[in-house]
Amino acid sequence: MGPADQVFSISDLTAAVRTILEGSLGTVWVRGEVVQCRVHGSGHWYFTLRDSAAQARCAMWRTYSQRAGRPPADGTEVFAQGRPTLYEAKGEFQFVVYRLLSTAGIGDQQRALERVKAALDKEGLFAAARKRALPRYPSRVAVVTSPDGAALHDIVTVARGRWPAAELLVVAARVQGDGAAAELVAALKRVNRLRVDLCIVGRGGGGREDLAAFNDEAVCRALAAVRVPTVSAVGHETDVTLADLVADVRAATPSAAAELALPDARAVRRLVGDLGARLAGGLSRRTRLAVERLERTGDRLEGALEDGLARRRHLADRLAAQLDALSPLRVLERGYAVARAADGRVLRRQRDFPPGQPFTLRVTDGAVPAHAD
Amino acid sequence: MTTPPTGKPAALADELARLEEIVRRLEADDLDLDAALALFEQGVACLRAARERLAAAEVRVRTVLEDANGTLRLGDLDG
Numbered sequence: 001m002g003p004a005d006q007v008f009s010i011s012d013l014t015a016a017v018r019t020i021l022e023g024s025l026g027t028v029w030v031r032g033e034v035v036q037c038r039v040h041g042s043g044h045w046y047f048t049l050r051d052s053a054a055q056a057r058c059a060m061w062r063t064y065s066q067r068a069g070r071p072p073a074d075g076t077e078v079f080a081q082g083r084p085t086l087y088e089a090k091g092e093f094q095f096v097v098y099r100l101l102s103t104a105g106i107g108d109q110q111r112a113l114e115r116v117k118a119a120l121d122k123e124g125l126f127a128a129a130r131k132r133a134l135p136r137y138p139s140r141v142a143v144v145t146s147p148d149g150a151a152l153h154d155i156v157t158v159a160r161g162r163w164p165a166a167e168l169l170v171v172a173a174r175v176q177g178d179g180a181a182a183e184l185v186a187a188l189k190r191v192n193r194l195r196v197d198l199c200i201v202g203r204g205g206g207g208r209e210d211l212a213a214f215n216d217e218a219v220c221r222a223l224a225a226v227r228v229p230t231v232s233a234v235g236h237e238t239d240v241t242l243a244d245l246v247a248d249v250r251a252a253t254p255s256a257a258a259e260l261a262l263p264d265a266r267a268v269r270r271l272v273g274d275l276g277a278r279l280a281g282g283l284s285r286r287t288r289l290a291v292e293r294l295e296r297t298g299d300r301l302e303g304a305l306e307d308g309l310a311r312r313r314h315l316a317d318r319l320a321a322q323l324d325a326l327s328p329l330r331v332l333e334r335g336y337a338v339a340r341a342a343d344g345r346v347l348r349r350q351r352d353f354p355p356g357q358p359f360t361l362r363v364t365d366g367a368v369p370a371h372a373d
Numbered sequence: 374m375t376t377p378p379t380g381k382p383a384a385l386a387d388e389l390a391r392l393e394e395i396v397r398r399l400e401a402d403d404l405d406l407d408a409a410l411a412l413f414e415q416g417v418a419c420l421r422a423a424r425e426r427l428a429a430a431e432v433r434v435r436t437v438l439e440d441a442n443g444t445l446r447l448g449d450l451d452g
Contacts, residue, residue: 137386147436159432165385169447170436190437193445197386265427268389272423275392279416282399286409 011088018086021093027083030095031103032056034072045071049080049095058082060097067177068100077103109212116217117242125224126245132229134249137263138197140167142228144187147172150204151233151254158258163265169194175203180213188222199226200257201243202233214241223247233257332364339370385426392419 008016032049039045043062048055058080060068072078082097120126141159145151147170159166171194173187174180184201191199201223203214213219214234223230223246232247233254244250251257332338339347340360347359353372361368395416399409435447 135386137389139385142437156432156434164432165426167433167435170434172436190439190445194437269427272389272392272420272427275389275396276420278396279392279399279413279420282396283409283413286399286404286406290406290409 010091014086014088014091018088021084021086025084027081027098029079029081030056031077031079034076034078035074037071037074039065039071045097047072049078056084056095057092058095058097059087060100064098072100072102079103079106113215113242116215116220117245120217120220120242120246125220130224130248132248134229134231134261135197137165137268138163138261139165140169140194140196140198141261142169142171142191142194142196142199144171144173144184144191144199144201145203145254146175149175151175151202152204154204154254155200155233155258158255159262162259163262165265166262169196174213176210176213180210181216181219184213184216184219185222188219188226192225192227196228198231198261199228200231200233200254200261201247202231202251202254202257204254211239211241214243216242219243220246231257231261332362337368338362385423388419388423388426392416392423395419 030049032051032055035048035050035055037045037047043065045058045060045065045068047058047060049058050056060082065071079099079101080095080097081099082095084093084095086092087094124130143152143155145155152170156168159168171187171190173183175184188199188201211234214232220242223232223243229249230247231249231251232241232244233251233256234241234244240250249257249260251260338361339353340362341347341352342358342360345352347353353359355372358369358371361370395412398404399412399416404412435449438446438448440446
């Protein structure tokens with residue numbers, strides 16, 4: 001294979017190497033000793049990081065160096081966060097640094113963190129018994145975060161897809177950098193003046209950014225004092241902050257927080273549909289029972305009436321028969337006659353008939369005049 | 374800028390909890406017809422309210438602002 005087959009220009013080569021270099025490692029933390037930090041007029045810093053066996057040339061652009069404070073003195077041991085790249089104009093490997101922390105400072109921070117953690121733990125702020133259940137159907141959700149951060153965007157996106165009945169009240173606070181802790185405390189206190197069902201506190205971004213505000217003692221205490229259930233969404237899979245431990249529920253990301261906090265409207269619509277069907281079913285079952293009961297009662301009533309009527313009819317018949325038997329007309333019918341004097345007196349004995357005495361015989365179909373001989 | 378942030382939130386939770394309770398009682402046997410009908414009417418009202426709340430078209434996002442005198446109010450969030 002000769003040179004005519006495939007020839008890279010130097011630019012092609014360095015661009016390709018740069019792509020490989022940037023794509024394979026991404027953002028990493030390194031530890032090393034700073035040598036010869038030079039502050040350029042533009043505000044960029046250039047220095048070398050080395051250990052006993054190797055060294056790397058570093059650049060820290062003004063945007064980042066401004067946040068880092070004073071340039072590090074020679075020999076300072078640091079943690080540097082950045083990504084390797086290739087400075088194509090010189091064909092040089094370069095480590096572009098975003099953050100620079102002295103290891104001594106880190107040690108101090110770590111000790112402070114452990115102290116706060118122990119104190120909060122002792123007070124029971126991390127206790128499982130303190131954890132409150134999230135409301136099933138929150139209407140109003142306070143979101144404590146940066147109003148222009150990715151966290152808010154992610155939460156709103158999930159809420160739109162999942163629970164359109166939600167109202168999100170954004171309580172703005174810076175979530176990193178100087179003053180973030182104080183703003184978070186103020187925001188969390190504000191949440192207690194709102195009528196909300198739930199509070200999500202968090203920040204977005206997947207990178208290892210500054211988590212200090214979420215390890216801050218005052219922030220943790222303010223979070224513990226929030227009167228509604230809390231969900232933390234600090235947006236970091238590996239580092240658990242103290243705020244995560246204090247929150248009632250910890251979510252790995254703001255999107256996950258919204259998913260944990262908000263019900264799925266489709267499932268709730270199904271539930272409402274089921275409840276509607278059960279409501280109708282409950283009533284129709286109830287009315288059916290009532291109709292059946294009514295029918296049973298009706299049958300009994302009718303039976304009772306019929307019994308009573310038959311008994312009464314029978315009685316009436318018997319009484320009628322007796323009445324009939326006692327009727328004097330029935331006696332006359334059988335051939336007897338009643339003799340009466342002219343004054344109507346009934347003549348019962350022989351001596352009531354002196355000779356020549358007129359009287360009347362009452363027979364079944366009339367009266368017959370007669371006299372005794 | 375409309376409702377005060379301290380007002381009562383629309384309580385779908387309450388409606389659904391009541392509805393579940395009503396259905397549970399209606400499904401129990403120890404209920405006379407009048408009581409069942411009254412419950413059913415309440416249930417239908419809850420159902421309607423819950424459906425209306427669920428029909429809310431769009432998530433509302435508002436920002437909480439604090440005045441100089443410390444009063445909280447709600448503002449619409451840009452975008």
